[in-house]
Amino acid sequence: MSSATIYDVAAAAGASIKSVSRVLNGEANVSAALRERVMAAVEALGYRRSISARALAGAASSIIAALVDAELTIEHWRSGRGNDYLSRLEMGALMEVRRADHHLMVELVDHASPGLKRDLSALLASIRPRGVILTPPNSDNAVVLDALDEAGIAYARIGPERDLHRGVCVAMDERRAAYDMTAYLIEQGHRRIGFVTGPAAYAASRRRLEGYRAAMAEHGLETPEDFVAQGDFTFQSGVAAIAGFIDRRTRLTAVFASNDDTALGVLQGAAARGLRTPQDLSVAGFDDTPGAMFATPALTTIRQPVAEMAALAARHLVPGLLTEAEAAAAPPSGGCLLAPYELMVRDSAAALTPRRSRS
Amino acid sequence: MSSATIYDVAAAAGASIKSVSRVLNGEANVSAALRERVMAAVEALGYRRSISARALAGAASSIIAALVDAELTIEHWRSGRGNDYLSRLEMGALMEVRRADHHLMVELVDHASPGLKRDLSALLASIRPRGVILTPPNSDNAVVLDALDEAGIAYARIGPERDLHRGVCVAMDERRAAYDMTAYLIEQGHRRIGFVTGPAAYAASRRRLEGYRAAMAEHGLETPEDFVAQGDFTFQSGVAAIAGFIDRRTRLTAVFASNDDTALGVLQGAAARGLRTPQDLSVAGFDDTPGAMFATPALTTIRQPVAEMAALAARHLVPGLLTEAEAAAAPPSGGCLLAPYELMVRDSAAALTPRRSRS
């Protein structure tokens, strides 16, 4: 019924509780014989140390807390958009922490709450996690970082934009991904490739634009002003952007939008104006949201390595999880640890057939 | 730095730690003055009790563990299908537990592991959660239920099929939902409505079929053998089903598939045979998976109240969370607590225009 304690194990092994503790913690100076007996007893009793007792006694906690933004999450949930990001993040973290017998706790934080600092400090005091995984927008919330620093709790920040020296930073190479997508479109024969930006306030959006420009330039292609439309990451801004391109007779053969929502807007806007995708216009997005796969045509896009970023974060938060290569690698020079993205080639972008250049 | 303890609060309030404890636990026999002073001190110090110390000292734990199936979850993740189910479940549970200052821990369990019982018992021993939320297929795993019973830990089962007297059972009314969808199609003027089943082994599938038959019968409509095709919840079985209907000249005007994957198969199969949806054939699904909304046409379906089921489960696991009505309600007579589903009317099913009956 009531489960075994360290005393039961010690008794069964004919040893002291300290010896059991030593064995379980992998401390040095334990005879093989003792270790053997202890492990046998542990096995026989199905014993597992209480995380509460361990935490209380001062051992490092075995809990990793994922702090996700309440407002954003609830908003996604309400709107029926789902929380693909959240579940991918969790899966990535879970797969890693369980290898080290750690546990994942999910906490909602109100990034806009005036009592944020207090609430968070209290939360951290009551949980005392081994480490914390921060997602946007909390990755860049100074109040959150301060609370964590004060509590002396390690943290990993997913997709941070500022102060990259604080905590462990994990991200994807936005610039390079955008470069790759642009290069892919160029390989497909496109020359007149337009770009729809996100809000300038987002570093990610700025880097994607950089990647696009760099790829174009390196392939000897121009990116005149009218190839770049200002968007804001919304579907509507995609619709507006393509309408603008058409109205101004920019004559593009491909449009690369800096996120999927916008790309979906481009898709629909193009269709509304009688352009077929991908025959008349190729469209590419960025993010690989759930809707991308189901769009018609399925959207060619960049898959954000959300799970991999979380896994990377977890490996850096829990001792013993890093691969040798990772452990040996020098800390990223003033930047983030990078997780590999994926170019999802689907149906919305195709090779340019040498007949037309519309839009 | 290091956070306040109950001693600090007691000192600041000029009281004993027991008094602080009493106030915090809302015990009776505390003078208003004392309560006042204690709360002020708590407030001033930003104090929050350590969950470890509380748990160790024998207080009920404040952790709710969600046990999700490892294999299923990883498989969903790998296949890129995502885990909408998981994130909806978590959101529902999170929103509730945080109201009572509880925490959500997510654990993966290998339902097929031979060491399941041991592993789970060890896990429960080390965490000692206040309660556990079980998702399919673990909701019906006797080994899991036994381990929980032995550990004396309360649990709620989402969508269980057997032994409904064990633990708190939470589900949706599958039969009634299928009835409603069928009735909806009938209201739209359809008379020749086909049905594609899921695997007979699933109780949910059987109940959906019952609901369909009941609605048809109550509206004086026949459901001859050839109106019902055997499926297995896969996309492919939907394709096969519609092909069968067409080949056998069943002349249906609507097809109700017992899950979304199957319905999507029907959609595609119909299109491949030159049937337009919804003009020539109305199609309805069941589940509201992420793909349903993005399908072309968007799938009319039943939305499983995953978040609501999890919320209901959480409310029954954490004391003080039940609404008065819920607390007063008699336990469901040998069945499950029911969460309200939703009929998502989208574009794949339309009113029957009186010209044709195809397929």
Added chain:
DNA sequence: TTGAAAGCGCTAACAA
């Protein structure tokens, strides 16, 4: 290489 004892921050008996 091993063990005895103290204490982590709480709650729960038991007194006062």
Added chain:
DNA sequence: TTGTTAGCGCTTTCAA
């Protein structure tokens, strides 16, 4: 109505 004291199951000094 309040306070004192003894644990909960571990890890951590400190000795042996």
